[in-house]
Amino acid sequence: MTRLxxxxxxxxxxxxxxxxxxxxxxxQAREIYARIVGFRTAEGQKQTPxxxxxxxxVLTKAGVPAADITTLDSGEARxxxxxxxxxxxxxxxxxxxxxxxxxxxPEDWVRDPFTLLEENGVFYGRxxxxxxxxxxxxxxTILRLHDGKLQPTRDLVFAFVGDEETxxxxxxxxxxxxxxxxxxxAINTDAGGGLLDDATSKPLIYLVQGAEKTYASFELxxxxxxxxxxxxxxxxxxxxxxxxxxxxxxxxxPVMANDLTRAYLGxxxxxxxxxxGDALRRFATDxxxxxxxxxxxxxxxxxxxxxxxxxxxxxxxxxxxxxxxxKAKAVVNCRIFPGVPVETVRDALVTAIADAGVQxxxxxxxxxxxxSEMRPDVMKAIMNALHxxxxxxxxxxxxxxGGTDGKVYRTAGIPTFASSGLFSKPAEMYAHGLxxxxxxxxxxxxxxxxxxxxxELGGAKRAH
Ligand SMILES: [Zn+2]
Numbered sequence: 001m002t003r004l005x006x007x008x009x010x011x012x013x014x015x016x017x018x019x020x021x022x023x024x025x026x027x028q029a030r031e032i033y034a035r036i037v038g039f040r041t042a043e044g045q046k047q048t049p050x051x052x053x054x055x056x057x058v059l060t061k062a063g064v065p066a067a068d069i070t071t072l073d074s075g076e077a078r079x080x081x082x083x084x085x086x087x088x089x090x091x092x093x094x095x096x097x098x099x100x101x102x103x104x105x106p107e108d109w110v111r112d113p114f115t116l117l118e119e120n121g122v123f124y125g126r127x128x129x130x131x132x133x134x135x136x137x138x139x140x141t142i143l144r145l146h147d148g149k150l151q152p153t154r155d156l157v158f159a160f161v162g163d164e165e166t167x168x169x170x171x172x173x174x175x176x177x178x179x180x181x182x183x184x185x186a187i188n189t190d191a192g193g194g195l196l197d198d199a200t201s202k203p204l205i206y207l208v209q210g211a212e213k214t215y216a217s218f219e220l221x222x223x224x225x226x227x228x229x230x231x232x233x234x235x236x237x238x239x240x241x242x243x244x245x246x247x248x249x250x251x252x253x254p255v256m257a258n259d260l261t262r263a264y265l266g267x268x269x270x271x272x273x274x275x276x277g278d279a280l281r282r283f284a285t286d287x288x289x290x291x292x293x294x295x296x297x298x299x300x301x302x303x304x305x306x307x308x309x310x311x312x313x314x315x316x317x318x319x320x321x322x323x324x325x326x327k328a329k330a331v332v333n334c335r336i337f338p339g340v341p342v343e344t345v346r347d348a349l350v351t352a353i354a355d356a357g358v359q360x361x362x363x364x365x366x367x368x369x370x371x372s373e374m375r376p377d378v379m380k381a382i383m384n385a386l387h388x389x390x391x392x393x394x395x396x397x398x399x400x401x402g403g404t405d406g407k408v409y410r411t412a413g414i415p416t417f418a419s420s421g422l423f424s425k426p427a428e429m430y431a432h433g434l435x436x437x438x439x440x441x442x443x444x445x446x447x448x449x450x451x452x453x454x455x456e457l458g459g460a461k462r463a464h
Contacts, residue, residue: 025147029140029447032058036132037116037125041162042103048078048162051099055080055139055160062143072173077162079170082138083155083179084145086458090154092179093457094186094414095141095450096405097134098164098171101127110435121440128438134189134420135160136443137450144451145460152458157183164190164405171405175412183414185375187453189446190404191418194386194393196425203390204271208382209418210260210374210397212407213304214336216366217313218346219329220244221359226326233324238317241328244353245312248332251352252297253308253345256337257287260371260397261305265296267396276302304401308345310334331363335401338371369407371399372415377457382419385452389445390423421449 022030032055039051052071059069059082068083077100086092104113104126111117113126125132138158145152157179162170174180194206222244224237262284269280279295280302287293287306296302303309310332317328336345342362350360374397383395397417400406406416422442454460 025140025144026444026447028143029136030443032139033123033132033136033443034116036099036135037127038114039099040103040114041100041127043100043163043166045103048099052078052080052160052162055135058139059142062146064142064146070177070179072162072170072177074163074167074169074173076167077170079162079174080160081174081177081179082142082158082160084142084152084158084458086152086154086156088154089459091182091184092155092157093454094157094159094180094183094409095138095189095454096159096161096174096186096409096416097138097189098131098161098405099135100161100163100165101130101132102165104434104436108434113436118440122437123440123443124435124437126436128436129422129424130436131164131190133422133438133443133446134450137189137421137447140447141451141454145454148462150455150460150462152454152460154458155179156454156458156460159405161405168405168408171408172412175408175414180414181412185372185378186406186409186414186416187378187450187457188404188406188409188416188418189420189450191400191402191406191420192398193420194390194423196423198425201425203393203423205267206382206386206390206393206395206423207264207398208374208379208395209400209404209406210416211258211338211371211410212369212400212403213308213338214340214342214366214368214407215333215403216336216342216345217331217333217363218310218349219331219359219361219363220248220349220353221327221329221361222357223327224325226324229322229324237325237328240355240357241317241330244355244358245330247353248310248312248349251310251348253310253337253348255287255290255293255297255307256340257283257306258338258371260374261399262287263374264396264398265302265305267394268302270394304335305399308334308337308340310345310349336366336368338369338399341368342366367407367411369410372406372410372417375415375417378417381453381456382417384456385421385449419449419453421446 116125191209222237266284279292282292314331318325409416
């Protein structure tokens with residue numbers, strides 16, 4: 001405690017008011033949180049090296065050996081790895097958070113996005129949820145293990161990613177690092193969490209991310225010799241593309257299910273009334289129930305968990321009012337069910353369109369990532385960590401439609417489970433948006449969540 005206060009004074013970190021009776025690790029984590037929200041770690045701002053320098057300084061002053069800290073550079077961003085050495089019994093566990101944020105323009109915010117503010121039980125600031133609370137939780141866990149002289153049975157490796165919101169190039173460097181390549185599994189703080197009832201704040205369900213859909217876009221292109229619009233021809237690039245687009249609209253990818261999606265849909269169905277709830281429960285029991293799948297296909301909330309979806313998102317054609325179009329193109333964005341190769345989806349679109357004059361090209365090089373099968377030890381540790389505070393809350397895996405570092409780790413062969421420990425109300429999701437916020441109590445619960453997972457899964461005990 002005394003050393004901590006001295007450290008904070010030395011770092012000039014005593015400006016934030018904190019409750020006098022707060023445990024030392026909470027005071028410390030809150031100071032770190034306040035400092036890191038102050039780094040504008042958005043694309044193009046080049047702030048990740050400064051943030052890494054600050055975090056390194058905190059760890060070094062706390063006595064973490066320099067040999068257990070390393071940095072990785074992609075050219076655009078810097079990442080950091082910290083190792084808490086174990087006793088060599090078992091393969092390492094990776095814990096991950098990302099330091100970068102989606103940019104925020106101070107003039108658009110009610111409060112300065114890069115100053116952590118506490119108001120009426122809520123923290124405000126860019127990254128307050130996504131994902132600087134996770135960074136603070138990893139830092140807090142390392143410092144608590146270190147201060148408590150808790151030695152895990154196996155290495156625990158803590159990853160601070162520099163560019164999750166953009167290229168994930170530092171994530172790939174992390175996945176290839178010798179401390180990480182042999183990891184048995186990873187805990188990602190950047191997704192997974194509990195839902196509270198909007199009206200009563202009662203905890204409804206806790207979701208653990210075990211897979212992500214593959215994001216892929218395709219360009220559909222039709223070219224034509226064109227000509228003068230006063231002399232129309234039978235073939236026209238716009239009509240030809242329009243016909244192709246209607247076939248894309250009419251095409252439905254096959255219904256798919258795996259253990260993870262069935263567990264998720266079944267659990268959500270328990271809390272869902274009416275026709276959709278009924279369909280969820282029936283589909284979870286029997287994914288070949290075509291009527292249930294049909295009902296879910298009409299629900300924007302659930303269709304993505306039952307199949308690959310593709311939808312037209314952009315259109316661009318013609319070059320002059322009085323000219324026949326020489327070119328018409330569209331973009332179709334797909335969210336691909338785990339395990340389905342991108343090429344299979346492209347082939348399905350080509351077959352559905354059935355017109356050799358429409359070129360279908362994959363945009364960029366999307367990578368598919370596998371499903372991480374739920375591990376009983378991980379699910380049990382997550383439940384143990386949650387049930388003290390939220391007894392009986394159901395803990396259920398889910399398929400993410402967005403994207404996180406988890407897909408890079410899974411592609412590298414490291415099963416990854418995202419669990420932040422943070423509970424929030426669906427009406428209060430502000431990640432990437434204006435006035436991002438996190439309830440103060442959730443922040444502290446998130447610290448304990450990650451610490452408890454590290455202790456239970458890592459077998460951390462006081463060294464003698
Ligand atoms: Zn994130």
